Amino acid sequence: MNLTLHLTENCNMDCAYCTRVKQPVRMTEDVLDAACDLAFAYGNTAGFCFFGGEPLLELPLIERAIRRSKVKSAETGKPVSYKMTTNGTLLTEEILDMIQRERIGIGLSFEGKAQDCCRRFRDGGGTFSAVSEKAKLLLKYQPDAHAMMTIAPQAVPQYAESVRYLCGLGFRRITGTIAYGKKVHWTDADLALLETQLREIAAFYEAAFLRGRPVYFSPFDAKIRDCITGYNPGERCHLGFRQMPVAPDGKIYACTQFIGDEDFCLGDVFSGLSTEKQRTLAKREAVPDTCRECALRKRCTNSCGCLNRLETGNENTVSPLQCTYEQMLIAIADETADRLFTADEEAFRKRYAPQG
Ligand code: SF4
Numbered sequence: 171m172n173l174t175l176h177l178t179e180n181c182n183m184d185c186a187y188c189t190r191v192k193q194p195v196r197m198t199e200d201v202l203d204a205a206c207d208l209a210f211a212y213g214n215t216a217g218f219c220f221f222g223g224e225p226l227l228e229l230p231l232i233e234r235a236i237r238r239s240k241v242k243s244a245e246t247g248k249p250v251s252y253k254m255t256t257n258g259t260l261l262t263e264e265i266l267d268m269i270q271r272e273r274i275g276i277g278l279s280f281e282g283k284a285q286d287c288c289r290r291f292r293d294g295g296g297t298f299s300a301v302s303e304k305a306k307l308l309l310k311y312q313p314d315a316h317a318m319m320t321i322a323p324q325a326v327p328q329y330a331e332s333v334r335y336l337c338g339l340g341f342r343r344i345t346g347t348i349a350y351g352k353k354v355h356w357t358d359a360d361l362a363l364l365e366t367q368l369r370e371i372a373a374f375y376e377a378a379f380l381r382g383r384p385v386y387f388s389p390f391d392a393k394i395r396d397c398i399t400g401y402n403p404g405e406r407c408h409l410g411f412r413q414m415p416v417a418p419d420g421k422i423y424a425c426t427q428f429i430g431d432e433d434f435c436l437g438d439v440f441s442g443l444s445t446e447k448q449r450t451l452a453k454r455e456a457v458p459d460t461c462r463e464c465a466l467r468k469r470c471t472n473s474c475g476c477l478n479r480l481e482t483g484n485e486n487t488v489s490p491l492q493c494t495y496e497q498m499l500i501a502i503a504d505e506t507a508d509r510l511f512t513a514d515e516e517a518f519r520k521r522y523a524p525q526g
């Protein structure tokens with residue numbers, strides 16, 4: 171079973187779009203140990219994502235989870251894997267040594283040149299210089315680390331420049347999403363500029379592909395793959411099944427946005443998962459009514475309950491912002507795919523078509 175461990179609700183940063191309420195609440199050792207054991211009680215593998223707040227504020231908990239889960243892995247014969255999402259500010263060579271040794275896949279939340287638009291330390295200071303240096307260090311240890319961008323309206327003018335900057339640093343894998351939630355206010359002008367920026371990124375993405383040094387940029391890669399392989403329900407987010415968050419108090423929820431909502435609590439690390447509640451939740455998943463006739467419904471993230479909840483308060487209602495963004499993204503991805511296919515069909519098939 172895959173668990174996202176919310177080791178702390180605290181963070182040393184205060185990003186403008188952050189949806190977390192920062193407070194000095196941490197996971198206890200008892201909760202952590204029980205979570206480690208529980209991950210081996212279901213399924214054939216165990217996966218842990220160290221998450222927060224900022225998980226590196228609780229380094230001893232990470233080390234403890236690794237020690238305990240390795241013992242459980244040896245006992246059960248089930249392989250274990252680790253991931254971490256971090257703002258990067260606390261990375262050191264010593265920590266990176268451990269990350270390399272334990273093969274912890276890192277997602278670095280970093281917006282490149284646009285970083286200081288939203289991602290600031292708690293005292294208001296910018297984080298760009300600090301995180302740039304940490305990013306270089308990270309890439310030295312883990313060249314396939316992901317850079318994770320969350321683009322709010324104020325960062326849009328620097329979106330394309332930031333993607334180029336991150337690739338220049340050495341990132342070959344970039345995930346990009348727009349910022350959602352109550353703290354974020356998109357205007358029509360912001361969305362028009364977003365479209366221009368995405369087209370600029372598409373040109374960069376295309377040039378990299380044609381040079382034989384393709385860049386993975388999640389918004390385009392995902393849409394192009396979906397178009398080629400068709401709808402694959404197995405790749406969709408399934409609330410309460412694929413990757414479940416464990417809150418610091420040990421309760422297990424369907425997804426991060428639902429932490430604290432008893433309706434979406436599936437149990438806790440001490441008493442285990444309620445399969446009955448999982449089944450009930452699975453029945454609630456539905457294609458939003460507004461999407462039933464849409465030709466894009468099988469390539470759209472309309473089924474992401476977490477995102478819908480964040481935007482509209484209901485897991486099955488899509489916001490107008492998300493609908494506009496999805497249409498924009500799919501159109502640009504399709505135009506890009508057409509050009510790549512025409513330019514080099516063989517390389518295109520190799521990159522995007524399903525293998526085997
Ligand atoms: S680094 Fe993450 S948890 Fe911390 S303030 Fe920023 S978005 Fe929130």
Ligand code: SF4
Pocket residue numbers: 460461464465466467468470471472488492493494496497
């Ligand atoms: S593009 Fe809009 S209407 Fe179409 S499936 Fe997505 S959210 Fe629904």
